[in-house]
Amino acid sequence: MDLSEKTVLITGIPAGPIDLANLQAERRLLGWTFSHYNHTKTIQMAMSHRFAELVGGTGVTVKVVYPGHGSTPMNRAMRVRSFPYVYRPIAPLVKPLAPIFMADLTKPARSGIRMATDPALEGVTGAYFGQDGRRRPWPSSVLDVRVRDRVWSLCEELSARTLGHLSH
Ligand SMILES: NC(=O)c1ccc[n+]([C@@H]2O[C@H](COP(=O)([O-])OP(=O)(O)OC[C@H]3O[C@@H](n4cnc5c(N)ncnc54)[C@H](OP(=O)(O)O)[C@@H]3O)[C@@H](O)[C@H]2O)c1
Numbered sequence: 001m002d003l004s005e006k007t008v009l010i011t012g013i014p015a016g017p018i019d020l021a022n023l024q025a026e027r028r029l030l031g032w033t034f035s036h037y038n039h040t041k042t043i044q045m046a047m048s049h050r051f052a053e054l055v056g057g058t059g060v061t062v063k064v065v066y067p068g069h070g071s072t073p074m075n076r077a078m079r080v081r082s083f084p085y086v087y088r089p090i091a092p093l094v095k096p097l098a099p100i101f102m103a104d105l106t107k108p109a110r111s112g113i114r115m116a117t118d119p120a121l122e123g124v125t126g127a128y129f130g131q132d133g134r135r136r137p138w139p140s141s142v143l144d145v146r147v148r149d150r151v152w153s154l155c156e157e158l159s160a161r162t163l164g165h166l167s168h
Contacts, residue, residue: 007062008115009048011128012041018141020150035084045128046142046151052126053148061125063115067108068131071099 016038021027023043025036045064052062069075075098080091087094114133115121130136141147 005060006116007048007051007060008112009044009062009064010112011045011064011066013038013066015139016042016141018042018046018144018147018151020147023151023154032085033087035082037078037082038084042139042141043151045139046148047155049126049138049142050148050152056125061123063121063124063127063129065111065115065129065133066131066136067111069098069102070105070108071102072105 016034017031019027019030019039022030022039025039030036030039048062048064055062076095078095080088080095083091108131111129111131111133115129118133128136128138128142
């Protein structure tokens with residue numbers, strides 16, 4: 001199996017709006033129940049959807065999967081102020097409990113590994129899967145073609161800038 005032909009993107013909380021005026025966290029408030037982390041992961045879904053469209057028919061496949069939660073260096077490092085506003089009062093309680101109740105990382109790892117290795121999913125592309133490995137509908141924000149256009153063009157702009165720096 002050639003894993004280089006597969007791209008699996010791991011998303012965060014599945015679903016949510018994409019604010020085109022706030023793609024790089026220009027503004028602080030996104031809403032009471034939605035954090036910049038969740039926003040970024042939803043934007044990443046739009047990018048992946050477009051990526052799948054662009055490489056369709058080339059043999060490269062792109063899937064997005066939601067792993068569920070696990071206690072990892074990333075979320076252990078997450079500060080209370082990174083949580084959506086409504087969850088901030090309980091965040092100090094969640095943070096010490098998460099390493100106890102979410103210590104088993106085999107569960108969240110399972111869905112991503114399956115996406116990359118299950119022969120039954122060979123050739124499946126432009127699809128979004130839940131933690132249980134079942135297909136889920138894309139969030140409506142991702143299905144909006146104007147959103148995908150804007151997200152992809154921003155990716156191109158930022159990549160060009162980064163590659164420009166690297167070539168000097
Ligand atoms: N943990 C959760 O509850 C949860 C829930 C939903 C979604 N996710 C998503 O799952 C993914 C993995 O998160 P995690 O919780 O497993 O975090 P993690 O334990 O902190 O792992 C992050 C991984 O990314 C690598 N990495 C970071 N920056 C990189 C860079 N610039 N280039 C190459 N590799 C880089 C790190 O490599 P090194 O170890 O070498 O630094 C590490 O292996 C993320 O996309 C996250 O949003 C996690």
